[in-house]
Amino acid sequence: QKKWEIVSLFMCGAAMLTVGILIGHYGITNAPSWVKDVVRDVDESLIEKFLSEVDNIQIQENLKELTKVPHMATTAGDEQTVQLMLKRWQDPESGLDQAWREEYLVYLSFPDPKNPNKVTVVSPSETVLHTAREKEKSYTPDQDDPAVVQPYAAYSPAGHQRGRLVYANQGKPSDYLLLNQTVDLKGTIAITRYGGAGRAAKAINAAPYGVIGVLVYTDPLDINDGLMSDANETYPHSWYMPPSGVERGSFNTHYGDMLTPYLAAKEETYRIPVEDITGIPPIPIQPIGFEDAYILICELGGEAAPKEWQGAFNCTYNFGGPGFKPTSAFNNSDVKLDIFNHEKIKNSSNVMGVIKGSVEPDRYVIYGNHRDSWVHGAIDPSSGTSVMLELTRVLGKMVKQGKWRPRRSIIFGSWGAEEFGLIGSAEYTEVIYNESTRCLNSDTNPKHSFISCSANATLRASGMPSVQNVIFKAAKQVSSLKNELVSSGVSIQMGYLSGAGSDYAAFVHYLGITAMDISYTYDRSKTNARIYPAYHTAYDTFDYASKFIDPGFVSHQAIARTAGNVLIRLADSLVLPLNCSDYAEILEDYLKTAVNLYQNQLQVKHISMDPLKRAVASFRSAATHLDQVILSSDLANETPLKVRRINDQLMLLDRAFLNPLAFPDKYAFRHVIWASSSAGKPTFPGLADAYAKAESSGQPRDWDKVHYHLSVLSQAIEGAANTLLITKQ
Amino acid sequence: QKKWEIVSLFMCGAAMLTVGILIGHYGITNAPSWVKDVVRDVDESLIEKFLSEVDNIQIQENLKELTKVPHMATTAGDEQTVQLMLKRWQDPESGLDQAWREEYLVYLSFPDPKNPNKVTVVSPSETVLHTAREKEKSYTPDQDDPAVVQPYAAYSPAGHQRGRLVYANQGKPSDYLLLNQTVDLKGTIAITRYGGAGRAAKAINAAPYGVIGVLVYTDPLDINDGLMSDANETYPHSWYMPPSGVERGSFNTHYGDMLTPYLAAKEETYRIPVEDITGIPPIPIQPIGFEDAYILICELGGEAAPKEWQGAFNCTYNFGGPGFKPTSAFNNSDVKLDIFNHEKIKNSSNVMGVIKGSVEPDRYVIYGNHRDSWVHGAIDPSSGTSVMLELTRVLGKMVKQGKWRPRRSIIFGSWGAEEFGLIGSAEYTEVIYNESTRCLNSDTNPKHSFISCSANATLRASGMPSVQNVIFKAAKQVSSLKNELVSSGVSIQMGYLSGAGSDYAAFVHYLGITAMDISYTYDRSKTNARIYPAYHTAYDTFDYASKFIDPGFVSHQAIARTAGNVLIRLADSLVLPLNCSDYAEILEDYLKTAVNLYQNQLQVKHISMDPLKRAVASFRSAATHLDQVILSSDLANETPLKVRRINDQLMLLDRAFLNPLAFPDKYAFRHVIWASSSAGKPTFPGLADAYAKAESSGQPRDWDKVHYHLSVLSQAIEGAANTLLITKQ
Known part of the structure; x- marks a missing residue:
């Protein structure tokens, strides 16, 4: 009895002691609650969930919505996209923690709708022998939208110039040097093709030789693999540029608002005098379609230009006499440029959104894409915007449902006025100049270049060497989803961000923020196109994107998955995935x-x-x-x-x-x-x-x-x- | 029985459960060991210990050792101090974790010992009527040291100039403007007094008027409260400057090595051509004592200069005819400057030391002081160096004994070649340019200006507004020690670091590092001296410092305590004490x-x-x-x-x-x-x-x-x- 009592006492005591130790150790924890939070690493199951929720149809619908009307910077169409971004990012069920707009007063350049720019051939007797198209030919109602801006060279000075025509190849310094050895360039108008030199450079390089005006066009050799006919070869029959298509663009050298260098372009910010601007064309310049360029170039007189200067037209590209051949109907005629561009300071918006970080809210991962286009901008930039909106929808939902909050803050930027020289993103970097030591990574989304080539889709990722690793990891994981359309044989092309091609520029070059730019691009072994052919034309529409670039929107989906995967890893990893x-x-x-x-x-x-x-x-x-x-x-x-x-x-x-x-x-x-x-x-x-x-x-x-x-x-x-x-x- | 059993069982169980919970909770801790470290705050008892160990006699002995010989930058005497710093900081019992030297090849300027600079009065018949002293008068063996450098203006060009003398007050732009209204300055030599304008500016401002050479001296009004006689008034009888005393100095405008702007002056660093240097005198300039200035100025002819231009000499300061009075023995005589300065690229060392931080080793608190002097440099800079050595001895001992390791790293810098334009510290900032986001605070020690006035010692602390708080706290704590000699009535004078007066300059202005400069200074209500009178002369010696500046070295001790107190708070506080x-x-x-x-x-x-x-x-x-x-x-x-x-x-x-x-x-x-x-x-x-x-x-x-x-x-x-x-x- 006694023994039993002792044994039972002992056993009860031992059991209670054990229970007590367990309660004391695990039940009443004496480690502060934050200990777990600060060492938490990225959650792979969350990434799986993210990948599974990214929806190609949502992206397609986003693109449709974004491309309803042209949305050139600061136009009514642009404001519609601002409202769309704000509505989505402020959505109570799938929005971000906060979203707002930031406005800048920036220096832009527009043609005059009442006085369209004109390019004509004028005979000695003042007869107009040819007039270049003022607008691109319509194939769908998109081209008939009155908001389609006339093709023009932003920041070209207005002016009326008349002179003999010469052909100056790509307008490089070496091109004018060579041309000047044969032809007296004084008082001439030079026609150049896109490529080889920056847009503004084609005019800047010309002026010292006395050239008084410049035309620029896209040669079918450089964009259409030589094809020229819209009867069966070009859009709407394929992705190629129709004969009347014109690449618009910003003709400047530096990025950011030109009147407020290194300063944010706020209302009361000091603006430099317009005459102090550098890097813009000193003489008028105007882009035209290859349909018109064909008529001008094939009539040129003078010696034959070198082999490397020849394009895809079925004629010899001559230097110009200067001017046209004696046998031409244009003999002794001038080319005349009537340019009515004007500059305006206009209010451009960045739309900003944030998901606040839980553990390190003052470490920012920035994900951005520009919002403004030249016309409808289905690929450039809306493919990127539609991907960004799907990505924020999926992430926003997880946040609103309380299922996730990133370790670090994520800032989203929908930049304005990119097409005029990366203005929105550059102004943003001027604002955060002093905070940039907190910024992690500008995960800039593609500006353009999606294309579906199921077996040969190439993921093009550019960035600092240190980000290659995480991009590979994310891309592999996405391709292993074995989507029906995007094959698992996706190849990755890594590059560096050495130019100022897109919105990463100010982050990389001005602030030194590690950055990347991810896109799907076409198989360059199958085409010589220097860029997708509808780039900056009135044909970069939803119709074009959904028929010729990414039917089914699975490449868009793959990009959203890859970019989102990278973004989550940057935001959540305990140790940053940078090598x-x-x-x-x-x-x-x-x-x-x-x-x-x-x-x-x-x-x-x-x-x-x-x-x-x-x-x-x-x-x-x-x-x-x-x-x-x-x-x-x-x-x-x-x-x-x-x-x-x-x-x-x-x-x-x-x-x-x-x-x-x-x-x-x-x-x-x-x-x-x-x-x-x-x-x-x-x-x-x-x-x-x-x-x-x-x-x-x-x-x-x-x-x-x-x-x-x-x-x-x-x-x-x-x-x-x-x-x-x-x-x- | 049964009841007892149950009760005893229950009680035993409850007791054991309690013991178990206690063991589980307190005995087997499940909080990681770092939890305590990361939240540890500054230890006030450690500060008390530090304060009690700072020893005035040690500081005195440091000063004696540092001032044994002149130690102008890059001389043998300078090398001796380098070795001393290294020995102390590498001491196994009271040294730092590590100490090393960093060398820079910097552009310096020296007089020629074989051809001393000469200032003479030469009559029309080429008779030398007066020769200014080439070296200061000896009162102690210190002045006889052959390493005492002849008074000269570093970076003054060499040259032989001869012309009529004029008096140009302080050599400000307004002074030359006014003088030029009365006197034709072309071909003249201008004599100026120190103050009002930077050293180099006195020559730079003169050159456009055709002035061909400049003299500069210290007027007894500005440094000696008017006293002039070494029979009983000046050193060795008091702290005042003897008649032959000359303030040496660097005659340049910008700081840092002049040949490598914004780049560290390493062996293979690109150096700009010497002719591209800006901000140095375009014409020869030479400093002289007021003994010689008196002889020149009181003989000047022309109109009387305005009241504000008058100094303490017992004569009217005239503009100069140009030249001397008709009644003077110097009538029609010229002043002649023979300057033999030459520039050399020489190897200058910073001595660096570090105490590595325990919790945040990559956050640095920088504490620095320059090491080079013009002559013996007892006050400037050795008072600061002797304080720094005492401070590192006390801190180093605590580290070596395992009693302390700061939360953040502390970097100590003994800068070289400060006297030639803050060169050592500026080169250091050019090296750490890219790491500066980790740097906390440059706690620069006083360059000069200790003085003991027991009831009226003023602590002069300059710094960013954010550091005022911690300085007040530290200073109050030190004064409450109620040292016999330094009264508790010490007053604190707060200022800002707005110029480039000492080694904080590159930290504040170039890198934007929060900084402070702490010193004891004299009571400005009792003297008009613009600086302590032996500044940059051969009289700034241990004898001078221990007799007239801080007998007993208790002000030095108070500074060491204050600066060390601030340093420990910056290095150890959980939240930085910045407001x-x-x-x-x-x-x-x-x-x-x-x-x-x-x-x-x-x-x-x-x-x-x-x-x-x-x-x-x-x-x-x-x-x-x-x-x-x-x-x-x-x-x-x-x-x-x-x-x-x-x-x-x-x-x-x-x-x-x-x-x-x-x-x-x-x-x-x-x-x-x-x-x-x-x-x-x-x-x-x-x-x-x-x-x-x-x-x-x-x-x-x-x-x-x-x-x-x-x-x-x-x-x-x-x-x-x-x-x-x-x-x-």
């Missing part, structure tokens, strides 16, 4: 090329490449070190401030490559690795350009500039390497 | 002044001050918001990432005020609030200068520049306000 060793690799490639190309000659000039070699080696060693720290750490169980430190190092890496001294002649280019370059070498852009200039001029001061840039570059890379360490030594 | 509302206050003051001074006239010019008003209001509201977040948070119990965010906001606040567009004419000035200004108004410096220029020229383009600067300023303040919030809206 600094991939950056080291490209620096080593660039160095190797630079040494091969320049070292011998630089030695002759007593300029050492050693500091650059040492800097790249420092970077590699620092990147390897940081990789090892990440690999060897059990970050989910270490202090969250260690994760914070590593994330800061990864996040700020691109900022460390900024140096405002690097490109004194390039507006808003500060990233020493990714700036644009005219030298066309796969190496450090500033070095390549400075070297090319010194080599061509032979001037000691130009060799000094090579040395100077080498110092700037080496110290920037050395500095970037230091940011990957904790302290020096 | 953004104090910043809002100064912005409001500046705005009020600007509105009073400028608004009416700006309205006439259609330039609105509203954006500036809105920006300052945004800043105040954001600062109040952040203060409330800090106050209302239980930060020791919330996620450490919240503390991290707040600390980032406080740490990066000054960076947000940087705008490289703000001061296009000022080298390396980017902080819109603290840049130097010539307008002398207590308001935004760029606005004040731009306004003054526009008002004086009346040119529309100058008014445009006012508008432009207003936009830059408003957007910088608005941006800074945004950094205090998490996301906009």
Whole structure:
């Protein structure tokens, strides 16, 4: 009895002690509640859920809605899209935490609807022998919309110019140089084809030779694989550009609002005098269709232009006498440009939205796409906008239902006035200039270039080397969904963001924010088109997109899945999925090329490449070190401030490559690795350009500039390497 | 029985359960070990310990050791101090975690020991009537050291100039303008007194009038309260400057190495051609003692100079005929300058040391002081160095004994070549340019100006408004120690770091790092000396410092205690002790002044001050918001990432005020609030200068520049306000 009592007492006591310990340990936790939050990593099941909810039909409906009317920047159609974005992002069931508009007063250029720009051939007796089309031919009701803007060159000065016609190929400096050796260019009008040089450059390069006006057209060789007939070859029978199609565009060199360089274009912001603007055409320029270009070029007199100047027309492209052949009906006639463009300061809106982060609300992942188009803009930009809207719908719903809140904040931007020179995104970067140390990644969405080629769809992803990894991961995961239409054989083409082609420019070049640009593009082995053929024409419509670019909208769906996947990983990962060793690799490639190309000659000039070699080696060693720290750490169980430190190092890496001294002649280019370059070498852009200039001029001061840039570059890379360490030594 | 059994069972069970819960909860902790570390705040008992260990005798011995020989930058004496710093900081018992030297090849200027600079009065018959002293008079063996450099103007060009003498007061633009109205300045030599204008400016302002050489001296009025005799009035009888004393100095306008602007001056760094250097004297200039100046000035002919130009000599200061009085023995004589200065690129070292942080090793508190002097430099800079060495001894010992490791890293810098234009610190900032987002605070130590006046010692602390609070706290705590000699009635004089007076300049103006400069200074109600009188002379010795500046070294001790106290608080506090509302206050003051001074006239010019008003209001509201977040948070119990965010906001606040567009004419000035200004108004410096220029020229383009600067300023303040919030809206 006693024994039983003791045993039962003991057993009861032991059991109670055990229960107590368990309650004490697990029931009354003494770890603060935030401990779990700060070490939480990305949730793969959430990504699966996101991928499954992205709906191609929703994207198609978004595109239909967005392309109902033309929505050129600051027009009534643009305002409709502003309202649409706000409505969607403020939707109580699938919207974001907050959405608002930000307005800028920006300097734009428009044709005059009452005085359309005119291009005519005028005989010596003042008879008008030919008039170029003032609007593109209609194939669907879309082209008849009165809001379709006449083809024009934004920022071309108004003016009335009349002169003999010459053919100047692509309007490159070398083209005018060659042409000028045969023809006296003084007082002439030059016709050029798109490609080879920037739009504004075709006029800027011409003016020093006395050329007084420029025409530009798209040669069927460059866009239509040579096809020209709308009877059966071009749209509406295929994706090719019809003969009357005209590529509109912004004819400027710098990005952002021109009157407020480096400052946000607010109402009371100081504006520079219009005469101080640089980088715009000094002489009138006007784009025309190849239908009209054919009539002009095939009648030109003078010597035959070189083989590389010949396009797809079934005639020899001559330089021009100047002017037309003696045998032509246009003999002795002039070409006349009557340009009525005018500039206006107009109110352009960015629509902004945010999903606030739970653990690190002051770390931002930015996802943006421009909203304004030239005409209906089904591909450029609405394909991207329709994808962004589907992505925010799926994410917004998860947030509103309480199923998800990202670790970091996500900012969405629907930029305005991109077509006039990346204005909306550039003004935004001028506003956040001082906050940019918090910004993580501008996941800019495609501007254009979706196409469905089921077996050969190419995912084109451009970005800093450090983002390649996460893009590959996301793309593989999406392609493994084995969608019926998008085959799993999707190939990925990785590139770099070295120009100022789209809204990533101000983020990359001005602020040094790690960025990427993801799109599906067509198979370049099957066509020579330099871009999708309806680009910036009145044919870039829902009809065109749904028939010839992505029937069924499965490529759109794949992009939404890929981009969203990347976005969630950037926003939720405990350690940012950025890889600094991939950056080291490209620096080593660039160095190797630079040494091969320049070292011998630089030695002759007593300029050492050693500091650059040492800097790249420092970077590699620092990147390897940081990789090892990440690999060897059990970050989910270490202090969250260690994760914070590593994330800061990864996040700020691109900022460390900024140096405002690097490109004194390039507006808003500060990233020493990714700036644009005219030298066309796969190496450090500033070095390549400075070297090319010194080599061509032979001037000691130009060799000094090579040395100077080498110092700037080496110290920037050395500095970037230091940011990957904790302290020096 | 049964009942007893049940009761005993129950009681035993309950007891065991309780014990179990206690063991489970407290015994087996399930909170990760880092939880305590990340929320630990500053340890007040550790500060007490630090304060009690700071020893005045150690500081005195440091000073004796540092001032054994002259240690001008890059000389053998300088190398001795480098070795001393390294030895101390690498001491196994009281050193830092690591210490090393960083070398820069910098452009310096020296006199020629074999051809000393000469200033003579030469008669028409080529007789030398007077020769100015080539070296200062000896009162102690210190002045006889062969390493005492001849008084000279660093960066004055070499040259041999001869002309009639004129008196140009302080060499300000207005002085030469006035003088030129009476005297033809062409071919003259101008004698000027120190003060009123920068050293180089005295020659730069003169050259356009045809002046060919300049002399500069220290008038007894400005430094000695009028006293002149070394028989009983000046050193060695008091702290006043002896008649032969000469203030040496760097005669340049910009800071940092002149040949490598914005780049670290490494061996292979590109160097600009010497002829491209700006901001140095275009004509020879030489400093002399007031003993010689007296002989020259009192013999000058011409009209009497205005009252404000008169100094302490017992004669009327005339303009000069040009030249001397007809009644003078120097009648018709010229003054001749033979300057043999030469420039050299020399190897200058910063000595760096680090105590690595435990929790946030990648957040740096920087504490620096320059090491190089002109001669023995007892006050400038060795008083600061001797304090820094005592501070690192006490902190280093605590670290080596395992008693302390700061939360954040502390970096110590012993800068080289400060006297030649803040070169060492500026080169350092050029190296850490890309890492500066991690830097917290440059706690620059005093360059000079200790003095013991037991009842009236004034602590002079300059810094960003945000640091006032922690300085007050530290200073109060130190004064409450009631040291026998330093009374508790110590007063604190707070100022701002608006010029480029010492090594804080590159940190504040170029990198936007919150900074402070702490010193004890003399009671300005008791003397009109513009600086301590031995400044930059051969009399700034240990003898001078220990007799006339701080006998007993208790002021040095108080500074070490105050600065160390601040340093520990910056390094250890959970939330950085920086106050953004104090910043809002100064912005409001500046705005009020600007509105009073400028608004009416700006309205006439259609330039609105509203954006500036809105920006300052945004800043105040954001600062109040952040203060409330800090106050209302239980930060020791919330996620450490919240503390991290707040600390980032406080740490990066000054960076947000940087705008490289703000001061296009000022080298390396980017902080819109603290840049130097010539307008002398207590308001935004760029606005004040731009306004003054526009008002004086009346040119529309100058008014445009006012508008432009207003936009830059408003957007910088608005941006800074945004950094205090998490996301906009």
